[in-house]
Amino acid sequence: MRFGHFDDEAREYVIETPLTPYPWINYLGSEDFFSLISHTAGGYTFYKDAKMRRLTRYRYNDIPTDSGGRYFFINDGGDVWTPSWLPMKKDLDFFETRHGMGYTRITGERGGLRVSTLYFVPLGETSEVQKVTITNTSDHVKTFSLFSYLEFCLWNAQDDQTNYQRNLSLAEVEVEGSTIYHKTEYRERRDHYAVYSVNAEIAGFDTDRETFVGLYETLAEAKVPNAGTAQNSMASGWYPIGSHQVDSTLQPGETRELVFVVGYVENTEENGQGKWADDAKQVINKTRAHELLARLDTTEKADAAFEALGEYWTTLLSAYTVTSPDDKLNRMVNIWNQYQCMVTFNMSRSASYFETGIGRGMGFRDSTQDLLGFVHLIPDRARERILDIAATQLPDGSAYHQYQPLTKRGNNELGSGFNDDPAWLIIGVDAYLKETGDFSILDEVVPFDNNDALAQTLYTHLTRSFEFTLNNLGPHGLPLIGRADWNDCLNLNCFSTTPGESFQTTENQAGGVAESTFIAAQFVLAAGQYATIAERGGDTQQADRARKAAATMSQVLLSDGWDGEWFLRAYDFYGNKVGTHEDTEGQIWIEPQGFAVLAGVGVEHNADGTPSATSPAFRALDSVDRLLGSAHGLVLQYPAYKSYRIELGEVSTYPPGYKENGGIFCHNNPWVIIGETVLGRGAKAFDHYRKITPAYREEISEVHRLEPYVYAQMIAGKEASRHGEAKNSWLTGTAAWNFVTVSQYLLGVRTDYDGLVVDPQLGPDVAEFTVTRRARGATYVITVANSGREGSRASLEVDGVAIQGRTVPYAPDGAVVQVRATL
Amino acid sequence: MRFGHFDDEAREYVIETPLTPYPWINYLGSEDFFSLISHTAGGYTFYKDAKMRRLTRYRYNDIPTDSGGRYFFINDGGDVWTPSWLPMKKDLDFFETRHGMGYTRITGERGGLRVSTLYFVPLGETSEVQKVTITNTSDHVKTFSLFSYLEFCLWNAQDDQTNYQRNLSLAEVEVEGSTIYHKTEYRERRDHYAVYSVNAEIAGFDTDRETFVGLYETLAEAKVPNAGTAQNSMASGWYPIGSHQVDSTLQPGETRELVFVVGYVENTEENGQGKWADDAKQVINKTRAHELLARLDTTEKADAAFEALGEYWTTLLSAYTVTSPDDKLNRMVNIWNQYQCMVTFNMSRSASYFETGIGRGMGFRDSTQDLLGFVHLIPDRARERILDIAATQLPDGSAYHQYQPLTKRGNNELGSGFNDDPAWLIIGVDAYLKETGDFSILDEVVPFDNNDALAQTLYTHLTRSFEFTLNNLGPHGLPLIGRADWNDCLNLNCFSTTPGESFQTTENQAGGVAESTFIAAQFVLAAGQYATIAERGGDTQQADRARKAAATMSQVLLSDGWDGEWFLRAYDFYGNKVGTHEDTEGQIWIEPQGFAVLAGVGVEHNADGTPSATSPAFRALDSVDRLLGSAHGLVLQYPAYKSYRIELGEVSTYPPGYKENGGIFCHNNPWVIIGETVLGRGAKAFDHYRKITPAYREEISEVHRLEPYVYAQMIAGKEASRHGEAKNSWLTGTAAWNFVTVSQYLLGVRTDYDGLVVDPQLGPDVAEFTVTRRARGATYVITVANSGREGSRASLEVDGVAIQGRTVPYAPDGAVVQVRATL
Structure with missing residues (x-):
C-alpha cells in the first residue's frame, strides 16, 4: 500500500494523505541553519548545533506522535482549520505534501481556500522561509484570518525540557511591527536571539502560549485562532511562542502570497554589533535582524532564493546519474540516496525523528563511512572533514569514537577503544584520493589528539592506523576487538550487570583476548588500500609490508576465522568462538561474511580467471542466503539471542529480531551485495539490494512504515513479531554504503x-x-x-x-x- | 476567586472544577513508592528514585500542560467520557477532586453513572491502589465498559525521553489473567518489573499504545475506548501501556467496586527469588507479584489499607495542633503545612510539577532546613537523616552541596563551596536535640566524605562546621561567601560569560574576597547554638570560644555589615558593597535583615528589658517593610536588577521581579517574620505571614494560580508583569521555615x-x-x-x-x- 508517489521530474516525494504510517520527514538547510519538517509541518529548527542552539520546540514521541511544529491556522468566517492537517485534523478537500531537495511544500484546501506553504532554508541564510500562498478557489469573496504559530525553545534543547524551576521564569520577547523577537537569556550571557516575521501588516500577535492555546486546550483547540482574534500577549516567563494574525480579503480566483521568516541573529564583537539599542530599557540591537529580514521581504526575493536552492541541488546531483527502464533504481540513484548522503554529511547522527539532537557528537567511524557517500558531491568539504577527523586520532593510531562538531575535539566521556575505528580513516582517504587525485592531502600536517605539538602528516596518520591493528592482535593472530568493532553492540569485554549502564562507556575487563573477524576483514581491505597509497607515495617498503600483512590476515581468517561453512564472528573474552554452528544461537553473523568477500578473502579463482564456485567466499555467501535471508532483507545474525549473554554485551539486550539482535541492518546488507558482485553474481546482488531499498518497498509502506524515499537503519527481522517494520530512518551509514553499492558495484x-x-x-x-x-x-x-x-x-x-x-x-x-x- | 474549598474535618482540599488555573497536585506514598497526582489524574509513579525507577510516563509542560497520568475511560453505550475530566474533557454532571493526606479521590458523573476513584499508596506496599467505585445513579439498567490506561516508562526517566534509537526497540510485556506485566529490559540486567492489575475478570486488554490510542489521535480520541473493544495488543517495541477493559451491568442504584493496583516487583538474590518461571521462553517469575496483588485483591483489603493510612496521618499530625477562631490558621498549622513538610522530607527537591525528578540529589542545606519542619513528626528518621548528611561533610567542615539518596554519597559534579552549608548542620542538630533531648546522637561516629577512615563523632562534625566559618573570613571579618550562600544565585566569584553555563558548577575565580553578611548572621545563630551544645556536653572552653566568636561577628555585622538603615548583603570580588543605598539597584536584600534580627543581632534593649525601637534591628526591619513590602509579600531585593551584573552571577539573569531577582521568596519571608516576633511586633509578623500563606491566598487563586493548600517557592514580585503569580510549589524549604515560624514564633x-x-x-x-x-x-x-x-x-x-x-x-x-x- 502506497501513501503517495514519486515525482521524479520535480525530484519530490508527493504524500497524498496525512495518514501516513509514521511522520514522514524532510531536512531543510545545508550550511549553518537546519530544520526538520514532517509531512504535517511538525519538527523544529536550529542553528549549527541541534542541542545548544535550538530555536523552536518539539516534543519527541508525544501523543499524538508528531506534536509541535510551525503551523498556520485559518479562521474562515468561524470555520477554523489547518492546511497541514495537523494539529486541527479538519477534513480537507485537498491535501498534499511534497518533500523535495531541501524544501517541503504542504498544501491544504478547504471551503474554497487553498493554502500552500513552501518551507525552505535559503543558501547563505540563517533562516527558514515559510512562503504561504493562499488562493480563493470559490466563486465568492472570502474574508479570513491566518494565524501563524511556533513555540520557541530556550536554546539548549536538553535544559529546555528538564530545568523548569529556572526556565519557567525566563521568557522575554519584544515585538516591533510584524516581527517577534525571542530574546530569552539575551539579557545575560547570550549574544543571539530569534526572530519570527512576516512581510505584511499584521492585525495582531501573540507571544504567550497560554494566551494563544490555553491551559487545558490542545493545539487543535487553541483559543486565539478559534476565537479569531489575536490578544497581543507579551510573554513573561512560562512558554514563549510566536504567532501573527494576518487578515485578508480575496476575490474569487485571487491569490495572496505571504513570506514568513524564522531566523537566528547574533550580535558579536566579531560582527561589530553592539548588544543593545537601548541599554537602560534592555531593547535589543535589531540591525542584523532588519538586514536578515530585508533580504527576504518580498515574494520576488523569496522566489529567487528558492530558485538558487534548486540550482544548487541540480549541480550537486549531476555528478552521478543513471537512466534506465527501472524507475525505482533511477530515483534512488539520481535523487534520494544521494540526498540522504548529503543529510548524513550535514547531521552525522544528531537529529532525526529517532535522535533528539541532544545526545551525540560526530562519530569517527560514522563520518569516515558517510564520506564514501558524499565525496563525489562535495570533495572540498570531504577534505576538510577528513582533516577534522584525523586530528582527533590518538598517537597510537586509535581514535576517540566521537567528537563534538562545535569544538572538533574528541569526546572524553565516550573515549576510545573501538578497534575498527583506525582503519576507517584509511578507507575514507582511499575514497577521497580515488575521487580527486588530490595527493597533497597526504602531506597536510594534522595534530594527534587535537594537540598541535603532536602533529604529523596525514600519511603518518594512515600509517598509525595501519600499525594499530598489527600492534593489537590476539592469540589467533586476529585483531583484538577492544570495546566493540563496527557492531557497537558486540561488547566482549564488558560483562555489564548494572541496569541502564551504557555498554559503550562502562569499564571493560582487562586481560581479555577477544578478537574480531570483522576487523580482520576490514584490515585486509584497508591494508591493501594503504599499500597502494604508500606505493604511489614512493614508500615501497611500507607498501610491501602492508601487502604481506593483508595476505597473512587473509590466511588467518580462512584458518582460525573460519567455521566450516562461514566465517566466525569473534573469539570472546575466554577465547570461545562467537558465530559458530556449535552454538544454539547466533550461529552466523553477517558482518564478516560480507566484508571478507568484498575484501577478496577466500575468493579463489578458476583457471579462466573466474572465481571458483566452491571457494570459501561462495560458501560464506551461500550460507548467508540460506540462514540470514528473509523477505525483507538479510538479518544480522541467526538465530537471534533469546536471553542476555553477558559475555556478548548489548547485542543480546534487544528482543529477538530487533536491532543488532537479528534485525535487518541495512548498513551491512551492502557488504554482502558488494561481495556478490565480487563473485560475479549480479542477479543475487540486485535482489538483496531491492529488498531493503525504500523505493522498492514503497508498495508495502503499511508494513515498512517509514519514509519510502530514504533508508532506515533497521528493519525488524524474521524472528520479530513485527517483521518488515523499519526504524531509525535518515541518519545511518546505510545511506553511504548503499550508494557505494548501487553506483560503484551494481551499476559498476x-x-x-x-x-x-x-x-x-x-x-x-x-x-x-x-x-x-x-x-x-x-x-x-x-x-x-x-x-x-x-x-x-x-x-x-x-x-x-x-x-x-x-x-x-x-x-x-x-x-x-x-x-x-x-x- | 476560589476553585474549591477546604474540608478541614476530612483534612482535604476539595477542588470543585477541573478548570483550576494550573494543575493542582498531591503526593501519594511515604516510604519507598511514590506517586504524583493532579486533580485531573495526571502525574506518575516511581519506586524510591524518581529518575532511576520511574514506573509510568509523564510529559512535563506539554500541550495541554498536564498530559499523561492514569486515566479511566467509560464507554456507556457509545457515550465515551473520563471521570477525571481529562483527557476527554466531556461535560460532567458532577466533578470533584479531594486531595487528602496521602490520597486523592476524583469523582465524575455523567449520564447517570458516577465514577469515583480513590488513589493511594498503602503503607508497607510498593504499589498504588486505584479503587474505582461506580454507581448507577439513573433510573434504568446501565451496561457499560470501563477502560483503564497508563503508559509505562522504561525505568530511567531521562533515558526514556532521549534515547529513542535504542528504546523504541525494547518494550516487552506479558499478560496473565487480569494482570499486565511490564518487563522491558528485564531480559537483560534488570531484576524488577511493573504490574498493573484489577481484581475482576477483564473483557480484554491492551499493552501497545498505538493500538489503544492511535498514531494521530490525542488521548481524548483514543481508538479503543471510543470504539469500545479492547484489542488484546501485545507491545513489541515502541510504547508499552497498560489498559484493561472491564464490562459491567448495574441496576438503578447499584454500585460496583474495582481495585486496580499498579506495583513494583523485584526478584533479587536477597529476596530469594529466581529470575524466570520459564527460562527458555523468558517467562518471568511472578511469585512476588502474585503476593503483592493478593494483599489488595478485595475491596475489604483495600479499605483496610486505606484506613491504616488515615490512622498513620492522624497520629503524625497530632504532635502539634491549634484550635483558634481563624480557620485558615488552623488548617495550615494542623494539616497542610505539616503535610508539606513531610513531602519535602520524602522528596527533598526531586519531583514536582516544576522538578522533573531527573536532575537533583538531596541538598545538604535543603535537607537540614527541611528537618526543622519534620523533626517533631518523625524524630527517628530525622536522626537518620542527620547522620546521612553529616557523613557527606568534608574534613575541613565544608560540605558537598548535594548528595545522592540512593548511594548517600556526595555529588562530585556539583561539589562544594557553598559556604553557608556547614552551619546548617548545627542548626539542624540543635532542633533535633531540643525536640528529643537525645544527646547520644552527638557521640555517634560518622565518616567525613563518606570515608570510614576519617570518621569522628557528630560533635566533632559540629565543631568542624563552627570552625569552618572562622577559618574562612574575609578582610572585613565577615565570612567568605565561596560559590554562593543560601542564595544559590548570588555568585560573587563566578564571572560567567558562557551562555547556559551553570553558575553552580562553573569554575570560580580565585583570590576573591567576597563576603556574605547572610553567613555572618547565620553564624551568630549557629555559634550560639553550638555554644549551648558544647556547654551541655561539658566542653566549656569551646562554649566560651563560640559565644565570643558570635559576639564578635555580631559586632562586625553592625559595623562593616551595616549600610546605615539596613544590613549590607555582601562585599563582592573587588570588595565593593552589595545591597547598599549607594547603588541604583539591589539596594536592600531581605536575607541578612531577617536572619540577623532572628539571631538577635542589633536588638538593643531598653532599661525595662524590651527591645529598643531605635536599635539597628528595628531600623532594618522597618526598611524591609518600606522597600521590600508588597501586596503579595516581601520581595527578595529592591530595586531588581535590570541588566546582567556579571559580578553578581545568576541573580541578575532573571527578568526583574522573578525568582531571586526581586521575586517574593516565601523561604526568606519567615526570617523577617521571626525577626518581628523577636522585636515583639506580632501584628506585623502575622501580617507578613498571611500575605504569603496559601490558605489566606485562596480567594485570589486566579492570581496566585498554584495550589491554595501548599506553599510555592516564589511569588512574582512587584516589578514583575505578573505580580502575585506563584511558581514552584511543594518542594521548597518554605514549608519548613513557615511551619517553624507559625508554630514556634507566632503561636509561640x-x-x-x-x-x-x-x-x-x-x-x-x-x-x-x-x-x-x-x-x-x-x-x-x-x-x-x-x-x-x-x-x-x-x-x-x-x-x-x-x-x-x-x-x-x-x-x-x-x-x-x-x-x-x-x-
Whole structure:
C-alpha cells in the first residue's frame, strides 16, 4: 500500500494523505541553519548545533506522535482549520505534501481556500522561509484570518525540557511591527536571539502560549485562532511562542502570497554589533535582524532564493546519474540516496525523528563511512572533514569514537577503544584520493589528539592506523576487538550487570583476548588500500609490508576465522568462538561474511580467471542466503539471542529480531551485495539490494512504515513479531554504503587512481542503462548493454574504440567521453 | 476567586472544577513508592528514585500542560467520557477532586453513572491502589465498559525521553489473567518489573499504545475506548501501556467496586527469588507479584489499607495542633503545612510539577532546613537523616552541596563551596536535640566524605562546621561567601560569560574576597547554638570560644555589615558593597535583615528589658517593610536588577521581579517574620505571614494560580508583569521555615532543652487559641488569652500554678499538662 508517489521530474516525494504510517520527514538547510519538517509541518529548527542552539520546540514521541511544529491556522468566517492537517485534523478537500531537495511544500484546501506553504532554508541564510500562498478557489469573496504559530525553545534543547524551576521564569520577547523577537537569556550571557516575521501588516500577535492555546486546550483547540482574534500577549516567563494574525480579503480566483521568516541573529564583537539599542530599557540591537529580514521581504526575493536552492541541488546531483527502464533504481540513484548522503554529511547522527539532537557528537567511524557517500558531491568539504577527523586520532593510531562538531575535539566521556575505528580513516582517504587525485592531502600536517605539538602528516596518520591493528592482535593472530568493532553492540569485554549502564562507556575487563573477524576483514581491505597509497607515495617498503600483512590476515581468517561453512564472528573474552554452528544461537553473523568477500578473502579463482564456485567466499555467501535471508532483507545474525549473554554485551539486550539482535541492518546488507558482485553474481546482488531499498518497498509502506524515499537503519527481522517494520530512518551509514553499492558495484561505475572503472554487475533485470559520471573535470557517458550474464565482465569501447580491462582512463578537464559497455 | 474549598474535618482540599488555573497536585506514598497526582489524574509513579525507577510516563509542560497520568475511560453505550475530566474533557454532571493526606479521590458523573476513584499508596506496599467505585445513579439498567490506561516508562526517566534509537526497540510485556506485566529490559540486567492489575475478570486488554490510542489521535480520541473493544495488543517495541477493559451491568442504584493496583516487583538474590518461571521462553517469575496483588485483591483489603493510612496521618499530625477562631490558621498549622513538610522530607527537591525528578540529589542545606519542619513528626528518621548528611561533610567542615539518596554519597559534579552549608548542620542538630533531648546522637561516629577512615563523632562534625566559618573570613571579618550562600544565585566569584553555563558548577575565580553578611548572621545563630551544645556536653572552653566568636561577628555585622538603615548583603570580588543605598539597584536584600534580627543581632534593649525601637534591628526591619513590602509579600531585593551584573552571577539573569531577582521568596519571608516576633511586633509578623500563606491566598487563586493548600517557592514580585503569580510549589524549604515560624514564633510554642517555651507573638487578630503539643512523651494543652499587646511576653500558669519566665518544664512520659498563657 502506497501513501503517495514519486515525482521524479520535480525530484519530490508527493504524500497524498496525512495518514501516513509514521511522520514522514524532510531536512531543510545545508550550511549553518537546519530544520526538520514532517509531512504535517511538525519538527523544529536550529542553528549549527541541534542541542545548544535550538530555536523552536518539539516534543519527541508525544501523543499524538508528531506534536509541535510551525503551523498556520485559518479562521474562515468561524470555520477554523489547518492546511497541514495537523494539529486541527479538519477534513480537507485537498491535501498534499511534497518533500523535495531541501524544501517541503504542504498544501491544504478547504471551503474554497487553498493554502500552500513552501518551507525552505535559503543558501547563505540563517533562516527558514515559510512562503504561504493562499488562493480563493470559490466563486465568492472570502474574508479570513491566518494565524501563524511556533513555540520557541530556550536554546539548549536538553535544559529546555528538564530545568523548569529556572526556565519557567525566563521568557522575554519584544515585538516591533510584524516581527517577534525571542530574546530569552539575551539579557545575560547570550549574544543571539530569534526572530519570527512576516512581510505584511499584521492585525495582531501573540507571544504567550497560554494566551494563544490555553491551559487545558490542545493545539487543535487553541483559543486565539478559534476565537479569531489575536490578544497581543507579551510573554513573561512560562512558554514563549510566536504567532501573527494576518487578515485578508480575496476575490474569487485571487491569490495572496505571504513570506514568513524564522531566523537566528547574533550580535558579536566579531560582527561589530553592539548588544543593545537601548541599554537602560534592555531593547535589543535589531540591525542584523532588519538586514536578515530585508533580504527576504518580498515574494520576488523569496522566489529567487528558492530558485538558487534548486540550482544548487541540480549541480550537486549531476555528478552521478543513471537512466534506465527501472524507475525505482533511477530515483534512488539520481535523487534520494544521494540526498540522504548529503543529510548524513550535514547531521552525522544528531537529529532525526529517532535522535533528539541532544545526545551525540560526530562519530569517527560514522563520518569516515558517510564520506564514501558524499565525496563525489562535495570533495572540498570531504577534505576538510577528513582533516577534522584525523586530528582527533590518538598517537597510537586509535581514535576517540566521537567528537563534538562545535569544538572538533574528541569526546572524553565516550573515549576510545573501538578497534575498527583506525582503519576507517584509511578507507575514507582511499575514497577521497580515488575521487580527486588530490595527493597533497597526504602531506597536510594534522595534530594527534587535537594537540598541535603532536602533529604529523596525514600519511603518518594512515600509517598509525595501519600499525594499530598489527600492534593489537590476539592469540589467533586476529585483531583484538577492544570495546566493540563496527557492531557497537558486540561488547566482549564488558560483562555489564548494572541496569541502564551504557555498554559503550562502562569499564571493560582487562586481560581479555577477544578478537574480531570483522576487523580482520576490514584490515585486509584497508591494508591493501594503504599499500597502494604508500606505493604511489614512493614508500615501497611500507607498501610491501602492508601487502604481506593483508595476505597473512587473509590466511588467518580462512584458518582460525573460519567455521566450516562461514566465517566466525569473534573469539570472546575466554577465547570461545562467537558465530559458530556449535552454538544454539547466533550461529552466523553477517558482518564478516560480507566484508571478507568484498575484501577478496577466500575468493579463489578458476583457471579462466573466474572465481571458483566452491571457494570459501561462495560458501560464506551461500550460507548467508540460506540462514540470514528473509523477505525483507538479510538479518544480522541467526538465530537471534533469546536471553542476555553477558559475555556478548548489548547485542543480546534487544528482543529477538530487533536491532543488532537479528534485525535487518541495512548498513551491512551492502557488504554482502558488494561481495556478490565480487563473485560475479549480479542477479543475487540486485535482489538483496531491492529488498531493503525504500523505493522498492514503497508498495508495502503499511508494513515498512517509514519514509519510502530514504533508508532506515533497521528493519525488524524474521524472528520479530513485527517483521518488515523499519526504524531509525535518515541518519545511518546505510545511506553511504548503499550508494557505494548501487553506483560503484551494481551499476559498476567507480573512480580509481588512473581512471573510471566500469564493471556493471546487477543481473539481467535492467537490460540497458546509461550512467553519466562527472569525475575530475570530465564527464563520462556510459551506455551499458547488459545481458546480466553471471561471472563475466563487460567489454568496453571508449569514444568508439575498444579497450582492454575495466578502466576508462581519465580525460582532460571539460571533456565528454562516450563509453559503451557490453556484458 | 476560589476553585474549591477546604474540608478541614476530612483534612482535604476539595477542588470543585477541573478548570483550576494550573494543575493542582498531591503526593501519594511515604516510604519507598511514590506517586504524583493532579486533580485531573495526571502525574506518575516511581519506586524510591524518581529518575532511576520511574514506573509510568509523564510529559512535563506539554500541550495541554498536564498530559499523561492514569486515566479511566467509560464507554456507556457509545457515550465515551473520563471521570477525571481529562483527557476527554466531556461535560460532567458532577466533578470533584479531594486531595487528602496521602490520597486523592476524583469523582465524575455523567449520564447517570458516577465514577469515583480513590488513589493511594498503602503503607508497607510498593504499589498504588486505584479503587474505582461506580454507581448507577439513573433510573434504568446501565451496561457499560470501563477502560483503564497508563503508559509505562522504561525505568530511567531521562533515558526514556532521549534515547529513542535504542528504546523504541525494547518494550516487552506479558499478560496473565487480569494482570499486565511490564518487563522491558528485564531480559537483560534488570531484576524488577511493573504490574498493573484489577481484581475482576477483564473483557480484554491492551499493552501497545498505538493500538489503544492511535498514531494521530490525542488521548481524548483514543481508538479503543471510543470504539469500545479492547484489542488484546501485545507491545513489541515502541510504547508499552497498560489498559484493561472491564464490562459491567448495574441496576438503578447499584454500585460496583474495582481495585486496580499498579506495583513494583523485584526478584533479587536477597529476596530469594529466581529470575524466570520459564527460562527458555523468558517467562518471568511472578511469585512476588502474585503476593503483592493478593494483599489488595478485595475491596475489604483495600479499605483496610486505606484506613491504616488515615490512622498513620492522624497520629503524625497530632504532635502539634491549634484550635483558634481563624480557620485558615488552623488548617495550615494542623494539616497542610505539616503535610508539606513531610513531602519535602520524602522528596527533598526531586519531583514536582516544576522538578522533573531527573536532575537533583538531596541538598545538604535543603535537607537540614527541611528537618526543622519534620523533626517533631518523625524524630527517628530525622536522626537518620542527620547522620546521612553529616557523613557527606568534608574534613575541613565544608560540605558537598548535594548528595545522592540512593548511594548517600556526595555529588562530585556539583561539589562544594557553598559556604553557608556547614552551619546548617548545627542548626539542624540543635532542633533535633531540643525536640528529643537525645544527646547520644552527638557521640555517634560518622565518616567525613563518606570515608570510614576519617570518621569522628557528630560533635566533632559540629565543631568542624563552627570552625569552618572562622577559618574562612574575609578582610572585613565577615565570612567568605565561596560559590554562593543560601542564595544559590548570588555568585560573587563566578564571572560567567558562557551562555547556559551553570553558575553552580562553573569554575570560580580565585583570590576573591567576597563576603556574605547572610553567613555572618547565620553564624551568630549557629555559634550560639553550638555554644549551648558544647556547654551541655561539658566542653566549656569551646562554649566560651563560640559565644565570643558570635559576639564578635555580631559586632562586625553592625559595623562593616551595616549600610546605615539596613544590613549590607555582601562585599563582592573587588570588595565593593552589595545591597547598599549607594547603588541604583539591589539596594536592600531581605536575607541578612531577617536572619540577623532572628539571631538577635542589633536588638538593643531598653532599661525595662524590651527591645529598643531605635536599635539597628528595628531600623532594618522597618526598611524591609518600606522597600521590600508588597501586596503579595516581601520581595527578595529592591530595586531588581535590570541588566546582567556579571559580578553578581545568576541573580541578575532573571527578568526583574522573578525568582531571586526581586521575586517574593516565601523561604526568606519567615526570617523577617521571626525577626518581628523577636522585636515583639506580632501584628506585623502575622501580617507578613498571611500575605504569603496559601490558605489566606485562596480567594485570589486566579492570581496566585498554584495550589491554595501548599506553599510555592516564589511569588512574582512587584516589578514583575505578573505580580502575585506563584511558581514552584511543594518542594521548597518554605514549608519548613513557615511551619517553624507559625508554630514556634507566632503561636509561640517551641521545644527547648529544659522545657517547652510558650511565647505567642501574633498580634491581636486571634484573641484566643489552644495549642496541643506532644513533646518527649507528654502532652501540653496550652490555652492562650491573647491581647496581642506588642512588646510583651505572656504570663504562664502550669496546671493552675503561675511560673516565671517562658519555659514550661518537661513533664513525665504520658502526662497531660495544662498551660494557661495570658498576654
